[in-house]
Amino acid sequence: MRLIITGATGNVGTSLLNRLRGGSEHLDQNLELVGLARRPPAQVPPYDGLQWHAIDVAHPDAIDLLRPIFEGADAVIHLVWAFQPTHDRNYLRRVGVDGTLAVAAAAEAAGVAHLIHMSSGAVYSPAPGRTVDESAPRGGVPGSVYSVDKAAAEAGLDDFEKNSSVAVTRVRPGFIGQQAAGSELGRYTLPRGIPAGVLKYLPLLPVDRSLAIPAVHADDVADALARMVFARATGAFNLSVDPPLGTDDFGAALHARPVHVPRPLLTLLVDVTWRAHLQPVHRGWIDLAYSVPLLDSARARRELQWAPRYSAQDTLDAAVRGVIGGDAGDSPVLRRRSPFDGTR
Template sequence: MDQRRIVIVGASGNIGTALLRRWQAESENDRPHLVGMSRRRPATGAPYDGVSWEELDVTAPDARPRLAAALAGADAVVNLAWGFQPSHDVDQLERVGVGGTRVVLGAATDAGVPQLVQLSSVGAYAPAERGQRVDESYPTTGVPSSPYSRHKAAAERLMDDWERDHPDGPVITRMRPGLVLQRDAGSALVRYTLPGWFPPAALRLLPVLPLDRSLSVPMVHSDDVADAIVRAVRRRAGGAFNLAAEPAVGRDDIAAVLRAHPVQVPTKLLRTVVDASWRVHLQPLDPGWIDLAFSVPLLDTTRARRALAWAPATDARQALAELISGMQTQASTPSPVLRRRSLVDQVRSVVQRGPLTRRERP
């Protein structure tokens, strides 16, 4: 039996769920002991069974010492913790994403963990020309108008500083995937991206898709990101790795999956509509996501393919089709993060707790 011990912070989310699946698919001799850290422990069910769970809020005052204690004797820690809501409370999102990264860096160093795998993003990169493909040396200065992108860039700076100031600290591995998709994230993505009153089944009935034809976004399946993480941990491979499947996904690809007619809407007009509707809490996506979607580069994945012997098993269009099917059917898991969205629950939550975009704990 493999005696390795791997701690996963944010283990109950999209990528965490895929990572648990990936490691649990290993033979008994190759499977490490997995410790899952999350703010809310998942209910019983695959793939959360067989994992040692501990509840941890990375924004809590005692998060660093508590995490350091949990990391004692660990061979690696994988940090997947990040927040997407409440989009109207940017300070809270920064506390989770940037502050949480600082907590994990500190705890991993305190505990002497040999390797930290940090989930970064294509969103950390500076804006690029449409169709421009970049490797890991491209500037990670983010898209200033996107809080998500700013925070991913800030987390990259934290890791730069940590590597400089702690030369004997953990090997830091930075995964920079495109948009990460899987069927089981369908209900969660509906909850975080569509108005609470919108019935997911109506996605089957959309007659048109109003988007700018210039959209071109790198995407990758959650299982392929999980596979890259496992390979990086096995090799203790440091540095940054771009992760994306081919081909890049455009407006017409999305329309084809939705069976909707693509309609040209200039990005500026789309942004104006998203901004206005977000400000009055009609929908949960801040306009920075529009800026990010239309400015991210495509990803050169040569380094991951060579250094990790990695190749995506699912192409980008197939991953997109799987996600949209999951959104339409509200695919979910027993995890609080990936739970099934109920229209009744949504209405009750709005009445009792206010809009999702304002809740500290969505």
């Protein structure tokens, strides 16, 4: 099997390479892996031994650039997504929406049979506190750029599937974390000039107590992806573990006492500081956190025999340890954060 992985150097991509190369009952011993990334990594595990191609899926000629690479592939797992810089709205859409549709078009042109798209539970219409399965409405959360673009990418794939022979799988996880992605998460969330270690001394956590977020560990997502590709599973799959993350879970992970602050005030504070370029988190992430539904993952458990190893609290604890400890990987995406590091 020849398998193409876009975004193979990020949080999920790195876990997926470890999963595919670690040996299991699902591993195809004749597996040929090809990695795509805007900045290919050094030839160190788990990135060594792959064919690597440096491509930005936001490039206007992305379809023509991708098609010859996709030739002869049995499947493409599309993981690429841009989270930053949040002030460059056009770039985020070019990567997330236009890039996804370019990957799909290139896969069809190259005769690829199976496309697995990393979507998100954020595609669902607002339903805070409700648990939804894969049939729920997919309007996204209007205030969240991430959610709107994930929903737009799936809508584009809906149209693509109507006239295509490519089988499409949509993966819809909750928050994905792991310790090795700590520096990456720190770059995306912490203000420049602020060392991550200050989080150890955070006495209070301002948060609206209605918070409930579905979560899943990167290694468990990687396991689900491997099962999808080898089983040629199609359709949509929610991925999360119960119970979801709430206010007390975040307080426990940060060793800080939660203090209730109404959501409108939190949103205002985040918006003002983002507009002033004091921190990188757009207010849409607050809108998403308090609007996203909880995820019913029964289909993945039933049809893929997916059995996640980590709880949501395990995932959050690992992510927080990684941010505070500056945990990093050997790819440009997972590189160690400095307080003055850029976001890309």
